[in-house]
Amino acid sequence: MEIINNFLEKKQFETIQQVIMGVHFEWYYNKHSNYKGDNTSQLTHHFYNYDSYGQYNSASLPLLKPILEKLKVTGIVRIKANLHYPDTSKQRIHTDFKFKNLITSVYYINTNNGGTKIKDKFVDSIENRMVIFPCNTPHSVVRHSDPSIGRFVINFNYYSDG
Numbered sequence: 001m002e003i004i005n006n007f008l009e010k011k012q013f014e015t016i017q018q019v020i021m022g023v024h025f026e027w028y029y030n031k032h033s034n035y036k037g038d039n040t041s042q043l044t045h046h047f048y049n050y051d052s053y054g055q056y057n058s059a060s061l062p063l064l065k066p067i068l069e070k071l072k073v074t075g076i077v078r079i080k081a082n083l084h085y086p087d088t089s090k091q092r093i094h095t096d097f098k099f100k101n102l103i104t105s106v107y108y109i110n111t112n113n114g115g116t117k118i119k120d121k122f123v124d125s126i127e128n129r130m131v132i133f134p135c136n137t138p139h140s141v142v143r144h145s146d147p148s149i150g151r152f153v154i155n156f157n158y159y160s161d162g
Helices: 010-020 061-071
Strands: 002-004 028-030 042-051 054-057 073-084 103-108 115-118 121-124 129-134 139-142 151-160
Touching (some): 010 061, 010 151, 042 061, 061 073, 061 151, 115 129, 121 129
Antiparallel strands (some): 002 129, 028 042, 042 073, 103 151, 115 139
């Protein structure tokens, strides 16, 4: 696992943050977070998704170009933004995919008292922080409890030559 603070230059980060946390960004309601029936709703935005239904590209995908370049992405399986509501319930530990050599990265858009649990380590949600780990590593969301703000993150599942 690698944690990189101040992942993007300030101006690049602020552009992404302003768009994603802005009033015109498209969010979609999901009844569940990790698996059907977990009773933990969230809002999501799929920038890119390749699954059994085919390929989906959001018009907002070019916004992430500085991140994709810095991660040296060579192939994408999924890029998804999550907006979590305040909640203190425990989240299910999971892996995103079981593909060989696939990488998962979590990019934190804002600072809050939530984070990500990766194996037995807790990573705080701090804006402009990137955490990178093998996709088959067990991890879970640690929801935040502050009702005055949402928890904004972008999850990347990709291949890299970096």
